[in-house]
Amino acid sequence: MTFVRKFELYGNTDQAQNFLETAKSGKFLFSFVISYTETCEVPGITFAGADKDSIPFTPPADAEYLHYGYCKTIDNIPMTPDGKPTPGVLTKSALESASIPHMTINAGSKILPQLPFLETGLSFGKNISAQNAMTDYQVSRAVDYGRIVGRNMASLTDCLVIGESIPGGTTTALAVLRALGFDAKVSSSMPDNPVELKNQIVNSALKRIDSDHPYSIVSKVGDPMIPFVSGMLSSASNVSNVMLAGGTQMTAVLAFASKIGFNLNNTSIGTTSYITNDKSANFVNLVEQIADIPIISVDPGLKNSQYSGLKAFSEGFAKEGVGAGGSIISSMLKTGNDSTKFLDLAEKEYHRLSTSL
């Protein structure tokens, strides 16, 4: 029961113990899926990116930062003017300290990252408050390509960790969850979750639904990330362990993946305690409604940080993203580090980033 001190376990806790026990001696591969929904262009919906024009650059900038330690498509460091960094800081600290390899996958980002990445040819999603996100054909292609990529990547590792970056993605996730019949309250990248605005968008989007076929639902009110990552999970979970690394968006993936089928025995979801403790959402309960899988939550220990920018995560800012929670869990499993040690690594990286040009 040494894990109990590091992680909080929910859902299928027996399977969680087994997973943690076997994963620690195996290999991890982190896949970072970047995507886009024009839903994020509704004013006030997301904090990912300083302003409307810069939002599409957030996913590729995060991919570049993970890879190079700085961004290429934007000039700035990925941090707000008052020093709140991208959650990628946590992901990068986690992956590097454990030498976990990672690969960026483009599943509909509006802007391409300036690094080698896995290309799927998927288009970004349309604004669901105004029109359908994509065609049924595009959903089907996203699932097919996801299956190909998932099988491929899972064959190269023992545990495939899947993180994502899609600005506005909690809103499309909420719409898909509601349309699939789940009572979802979703987290936000902002401390004051714009619940009213999200509900307004979701309600108008749900009016367009005229079929309970899951492909039709995702095409009308989803985004490209959801069917793509669901396809990945579907094939990868038959080959290796898979950890969905994220909060609300990954519950929408789980809900859609349940419709196309995946191997529950090899699947877990990993996130931060900022998500599992978020009173405005119902993450644990939601996952338990959807699938009997392990839910693993880690406290990154940032409330003890000397830097207010890192401390902000523990106060409701961002909470999760860029697969931070799952990356930290993987990293702690592989290195044996605890949150005190992780905080030290994250502070070093934060210091490097905030003092770089």
Next chain:
Amino acid sequence: MTFVRKFELYGNTDQAQNFLETAKSGKFLFSFVISYTETCEVPGITFAGADKDSIPFTPPADAEYLHYGYCKTIDNIPMTPDGKPTPGVLTKSALESASIPHMTINAGSKILPQLPFLETGLSFGKNISAQNAMTDYQVSRAVDYGRIVGRNMASLTDCLVIGESIPGGTTTALAVLRALGFDAKVSSSMPDNPVELKNQIVNSALKRIDSDHPYSIVSKVGDPMIPFVSGMLSSASNVSNVMLAGGTQMTAVLAFASKIGFNLNNTSIGTTSYITNDKSANFVNLVEQIADIPIISVDPGLKNSQYSGLKAFSEGFAKEGVGAGGSIISSMLKTGNDSTKFLDLAEKEYHRLSTSL
């Protein structure tokens, strides 16, 4: 010495024995690099593709065939009207029988494949008989991105096998080899090697060379595949074993890679006996001039085939391509198969392909 029966060893044969001994119990990953040089549009230079207009489709079509078992960007099966198949038939039979995963990498193909692939953003090369292949900046970017991809992929396996498809690539390879000071006679995809025509193109290209800097040489008379795969080799050989799978083109890679540095101890080149026995070329001698590494040659046994289309490989048609030789070597190492067993697998695949619609 059980390998002696299956493979012919040249170059650093001690290291070859060590490689074969350790590789057989490890994991393989096959990376298929597709690219393009407009040099292939010179009439009579290549057999890859039935006519000028179809040549650019050959690399993506091969990638699709490897992946799906049929092509998507072209309607036909990848076979000449008289039944000569793509060397991809050998690669596919080899990889599938040994469950070796593979990934397509686009390093300047004119046409994108219809499957998920690793994207580098590199442009195709210009016709070296008329102008410089690319800019120095493009060469440098190809090397940089190659290094990133190589390090990444090598971290996921024990032996990274690198194959390529670039129509017209033997001509640019010849030009780079000559410019780097090697006395090269290169193989061709046609039984009657159009040596005169190649020499004519190479000689006119070499006139543009005004510096002995390797980047300048490749930018003037090379193609995007050469610096990209050299970058891959450079980083990957510090992480895992690497086998360059190919003939003439891979000697140009070795020559350029020698200038940017790579780990000789982890590097080998694997090809078919149709290349090492080709009297119109000097493959073994050329590799020995360039680098003290193992040269592993396999006889796929196709001269005993009941199908004239497969037999054609042993009579000088294609000889190699799509990393066939290195894939067969990897496959035999992993499965323990010999050429008789491999011929059986290749014939089954040939039969399936030639009777498919």
